[in-house]
Amino acid sequence: MAAAGAALAVGLIATTGAMADVVGAPAPWQTSMQAAATPIMERITSFHSYLFWVCVLITLFVTGLLAWCIFRFNEKANPEPSKTTHNTLLEVAWTLVPVLILVAIAIPSFRLLYAQQVIPEADMTIKAIGNQWYWSYEYPDHDDLSFDAVMLQDDELKPGQPRLLATDNEVVVPVGKTIRVIVTASDVLHAWAVPAFGVKVDGVPGRLNETWFRAEKTGIYYGQCSELCGKDHAFMPIAVRVVSEQDFNTWLAKAKVEFGSLDTGRGAIRLASAEVTAR
Known part of the structure; x- marks a missing residue:
């Protein structure tokens, strides 16, 4: 003793x-992540920042699209609404673009997950x-x-x-x-x-x-x-x-x-x- x-x-x-x-x-009052002390945490922080800007761009695009629709197609600005029901190019675009965005997110995500799960010697x-x-x-x-x-x-x-x-x-x-x-x-x-x-x-x-x-x-x-x-x-x-x-x-x-x-x-x-x- x-x-x-x-x-x-x-x-x-x-x-x-x-x-x-x-x-x-x-x-x-911390709102950010703690400073990275390992290679894995550095990659997590980098991936988080990447996703943040992807989300910012998507949010700005959707907000701008909503604003355009509100002001361009309200009753006063467009008293006779269009009777269009289909637009092949637009439908392909709004299907293909989200798929490409998800692929751009999935590839670095899977790489990071692999690095976390596969333990080196x-x-x-x-x-x-x-x-x-x-x-x-x-x-x-x-x-x-x-x-x-x-x-x-x-x-x-x-x-x-x-x-x-x-x-x-x-x-x-x-x-x-x-x-x-x-x-x-x-x-x-x-x-x-x-x-x-x-x-x-x-x-x-x-x-x-x-x-x-x-x-x-x-x-x-x-x-x-x-x-x-x-x-x-x-x-x-x-x-x-x-x-x-x-x-x-x-x-x-x-x-x-x-x-x-x-x-x-x-x-x-x-x-x-x-x-x-x-x-």
């Missing part, structure tokens, strides 16, 4: 600069297990290291830690590495979601789903459970700290000692990644 107490004491001091490390988190695997109402994590590539991550209460927050998003233990991964995330649940439906990574996957009891990400910038990225899972659904955050490979190895060595020697029950361990945060 002395080692855990020392780690916590150092962590309390080190986390005073935590705010500077926060990269992926919501901001007050992973450098590391993490298993995330949803519980009511906290997350458990396992590192099967690293001696089955495992721990729980529980939301910090208001009186437990350190300077710079965001309310309702900070957890007692963070998922720590190396920057620039392909991370495969296996997601499941122990009780009800949950969803592991980190907006800056462009990741959201359901955790289903008795089933393994998987996704991946490759963070390209160090810092702390926050997410939340995104599947209604009971009364404390809103209090089930996700915190991922992306560090250099050297810092990851330092954290890993310490985590194996701390999590291997203490009770890893719900919220029992408050391991602060002191060396990682201090750098």
Whole structure:
């Protein structure tokens, strides 16, 4: 317990600069997406912008067409209405143009979906297990290291830690590495979601789903459970700290000692990644 107490004491001091490390988190009055931290999120943001302008053009065209019809074909401007019932060219155009628009949307959409679903060769695997109402994590590539991550209460927050998003233990991964995330649940439906990574996957009891990400910038990225899972659904955050490979190895060595020697029950361990945060 002395080692855990020392780690916590150092962590309390080190986390005073935590705010500077926060990269992926919501901001007050934010209406746009969080800054992309992975190649997939960059493509999602790009596709979103592309669709936005497609929708703008369609809206302007339809609005202009409605305005033209209102002013050109009202009773005063057109007292004798046309009795035209068919126009082959017009009917082909209003069938073909929407089809071409949908194709222009479908092609980049399917490419993005393929990139999300087909997982490249992973450098590391993490298993995330949803519980009511906290997350458990396992590192099967690293001696089955495992721990729980529980939301910090208001009186437990350190300077710079965001309310309702900070957890007692963070998922720590190396920057620039392909991370495969296996997601499941122990009780009800949950969803592991980190907006800056462009990741959201359901955790289903008795089933393994998987996704991946490759963070390209160090810092702390926050997410939340995104599947209604009971009364404390809103209090089930996700915190991922992306560090250099050297810092990851330092954290890993310490985590194996701390999590291997203490009770890893719900919220029992408050391991602060002191060396990682201090750098």
